[in-house]
Amino acid sequence: MNKHPLPFMGELLEFAIRTFSHVDDQNEAALKKDLQRLKTGTTISAEKLGGMLDTHLGYLSAYPQFGLEIKETIQWLVSDYSVLVLNLNCHNLPVSDAREILVQELAADVCFAFPLKALMEIGVNPQYWLDNPDQVVPEIWAAFLEQRNVSIPTFAKELSIRLAQARNTVEDKSVEYNLYRWQKTGKMNVRSILQLLEAGYEALGIALLYGNAFQRFWARQSPELRKSAASNWSRVFDHGPRIAKSKQVAERLQRAFTTHATDSAPAAHTETPEEAEILDRLKTLTNPQSAKAIGDRDRAAAILEEVNLLFKEHEGVDGLQIYAGRFHVLDGEFKQAIDAFDKACTRQAYRNGPAMRNTLEPLLVTAAFMKDKRQLKKWADWAEAMGLKLDLYRPDALFYRMFPPEFYYRETDTGPHKTTQSKAVQGNIVCTEDWLDRKPDLQHPDRQVKGYGTTAQSQLYIFAHTNQPEKVSKLLDAGANPDLLCPNLGSPLLGAVRANSSECFALLLPKTDLKIINQRTRQTGRTCLGEAVSNGNIDMVRALLGYRADPELRGEMDVTPLYQATEFFAKIENGDQLRQHVNQATLNAVPQWMRPSASPFIDEQLNAMRQRAQTDNADHRIIADEVANFFNNGAGVSLKTRLGIAKAILEAGGSPNAKHQGGFTPFLLAAEQGTKEAIDLFLDHGANPRDTTDDGQTALSLLLTRGHSELVEGFLTKLPKTAATFLMQNPGPGMQ
Incomplete structure (x- = not known):
């Protein structure tokens, strides 16, 4: 039984794999188990989601005329579904009602998001499919045979020959029997359809894959639901085959959810004025950004108990556990806080997107701060599968920005927390001049040194990043390992590139392993090639590509080197463009404790920086003019050089067609x-x-x-x- 109004991401993935590829449950037990776990809500990372789609739908790329678009459409629909999950709020609706509305409002759009060229190729019109969804496959067969003007026995012979050429000898009578059965009953398994593709019937095979998916979905919906979806079906058919922008679909769905809840949701799913007043009091007493009075802790604890009794049978109110989580943080009970935030997220996921984001922020930050790997992986995977890019590089800084110790309850001992908070701030400050006179430890060339940044760094990285080639050379001669990574996965070579130190770079590049050259840093995603592109250092770019740096490896902001190079071609002529460009270019240069937002989500951090940049005063205008001049001149690099960098990446295999945000x-x-x-x-x-x-x-x-x-x-x-x-x-x- 479904427990969430919106389908899990895994449900969509399971349906796509089972519908568009052959799954042998008897001989593929591991895959069967994975699909079952996905269907029941197991969190899946964005990387694994994409990998499973490539593995099981990759065969469609072999059919570029019709099949490739089907594969790309499925990938697009799965990724765009995250927009709905993050924006819809149907917490006050019964699960069955919400799912029926979802089908009524969205299923027609999804059906016609798929390219219909294969259907048109064989003369099929899907406009009236909803009237008889169990006859879709027979209709496709009838149209195909009529278009070719052949009988089933004649086509059976032709198909037998093709199948024999593609695979093994098949008896004509067996093929003929199956053709009659498929045309009459409409029951075809995916394996049979894939055999038609192997035999060279691309349009027919793709049309049957699509028709089979349509038939499988709609045939198990009630006649009443099909009838109620008919008006939307006509609307979509009349206005083109592609789905509307995801946010527009989300707005339409939200209106439908709200209208239904207002008209027919039972009282058990509606918040009363008394309940709203209690929640407002609890929200104030657990606000992590306001001063607390003596006794506020006890008052908050009492209200939490009252709320637990009041809402014991009330399933429609989300977010209660976020207040319990905040209470536990302000009381110094961080593990209990994580458990409470986890319960809130479990309730809100696929039910109340805006509330989910609000609760996910403190959960991720607190779990990262407490090094709770299980909870962090579980919810970081969920966030990234929904397209939320994370920056948890300094969770201690984020945590104490989100929950400042000075606003904990007066009964809580804040001494240890203020000490930890001070260390979090100091760890972001490095005075590079202090390291210029430091001598390398040649007896221990791979020694990790504390004090240069937030974590221990290798000597080789420090001296490369501070542009000290003589010390880098001595350490290499003493046997220092150039492939030694810092805890954030930064390499000495990356340090040299970031410092734009050509001499250190020349010393390190020939000694660095290709895997390390293509390494991304753990939190910010920096790469050697990406940093060289950003610096506009064409010599470094060419050298890295000559050593087979990956021209398609995505770096900061999840962009390819070529896309990053293209960003520097922009001429910034208005304030909005300027703010956006500057905010994106400088976000990673600002320590977490100095950023205007404590959110772990990069888009929220950018929004906060954008709002701060809207301050309009004389000093701001002077700075804005200088920054605009800087970026309009290629960030200090000529257009000729920037174009040379782009050309070098293209010649190394970089794609001008790689998709980005x-x-x-x-x-x-x-x-x-x-x-x-x-x-x-x-x-x-x-x-x-x-x-x-x-x-x-x-x-x-x-x-x-x-x-x-x-x-x-x-x-x-x-x-x-x-x-x-x-x-x-x-x-x-x-x-x-």
């Missing part, structure tokens, strides 16, 4: 920025001129809407005639 690629970003030289360079290296962002923007629409219309004629002239014609006919949203 919002569906942007390096090519589409260059179009948005209006950098003609970069656009031409990317087109010369395989950029896809028909590519679009998540909201449907093309390179042409970006040029037109971002003030670069003077580049349009030259851009279209450079394209192949078919691509130029396609863009003029399909320029982008609102451009027809």
Whole structure:
């Protein structure tokens, strides 16, 4: 029985794998167990989610005409589902009601998000499929045979020959029998459909995969639910095959949830004025950012007991455990706080997205601070699967920003916490001049030294990062290991790149293992190639690529080196663009204890920095002008050099079509920025001129809407005639 109104991410993954690939339950016990665990809510990391999709749906890439789009659509739908989970609130609805509304409002959009070219290829019109969902597969077979003007016996012979060529000899009568059965009953297993693909019937096979998925889903829904979804089905069919932007879908669903709750939800799912007043008092007494009076602890404890009794049978109110968690933190009981936050998140996940985010923040920070690996992995995996990028590099700094000891209950002994808080602040401060006179310990060349940053660092890293090549050389001669990583997975080579120290870099690169060259730091995701690109050091970029640095390895902000290089082509002409660029470029340079937000989520940190940057005074305008001038000049590096860096990455295998946030690629970003030289360079290296962002923007629409219309004629002239014609006919949203 479903316990959450919204399906688990694992439920979607399990359905996709079982529907679009063959799962042999008898001989694949481990996979069967994994799928069952996913279906029942086991948390899955973003990496494992993507890996399972690639493993079980990767075969679709072998069918580029129709199959590849099916695979990409499934991946897109699974990833975009996170937007719904994080934005919807249906906590005051019964599970069955919420799921019925979800099907009514969303299932039609999802069905038509899939490319329908294969259906059109064989002459199938899915507009009336909801009337008889159990007849979809027979309809596909009937349309295919009619289009080819062949009988089942004739096609059975043809198929037998193809199957024999692709696999083994199959008797005509066996194939003929199956064809009659499939056409009559509509019952086909995925294995049989995959055999049709192997035999070369791509359009038919993909159409049957899609039809089988449709039939499997809708045939098990009630007739009443199919009828209520019919109006949405017509709406989607009339307005195009692609799903609306996820946030628009979330808004539509939320309106439906709210309307249903207002009209028909039972009183047990509605918060009374008395309950709201008690919760407000509890919220005030557990506020971690306000001073406490003597006796507030006892008052909060009493209200918590009262709340537990009052809401004992009240399943519709979320967030109670977040107050218990905050109470335990302010009382110095951190382990109990983690347990309370965990209960709140377990309740809110797939039920109340906004509340879930609010509770997940203190849970992640407290679990990281207390080194609770089990809870941290469980919920960090959940967050990252939902597209929430985390920065928990200094959990102690984040924890004491979120829960300052001066605001704990007066009865709590805050002495030890204030000491730990002081150490957290001091650990972020390093005076590099203090390390210039330090002598290397040649007797112990791999010695880890404390005091340079928040964790112990190798001597080799410290001297590389402070640009002291003579000491780096002596340590290497003494046998220092250049592949020794610091606790954050930073290498001495990365230290040299970050310091822009060409001499230290030249000493370390030939001695550093390829795996270490391509290492990402644990928290910020820094890479050697990414840092060289950011510094605009073309010699380092070329040298790293010559040593086979991965041109597609994503670094800070989860961007590829080429995308990172493209960002520096921007000309910043307005305040909003300036703030966004500066905030993203400087976030990792600001210690956690100095940031305006204690959130572990990078997007929240950026939002907080953006709000702070909106302060409009004379000093701010002076700084803004200087920063704009700096970035408009390639961050101190000429456009020629920046283009040279991009060209080097492209020639090493970097893709101008790699997707990033919002569906942007390096090519589409260059179009948005209006950098003609970069656009031409990317087109010369395989950029896809028909590519679009998540909201449907093309390179042409970006040029037109971002003030670069003077580049349009030259851009279209450079394209192949078919691509130029396609863009003029399909320029982008609102451009027809």
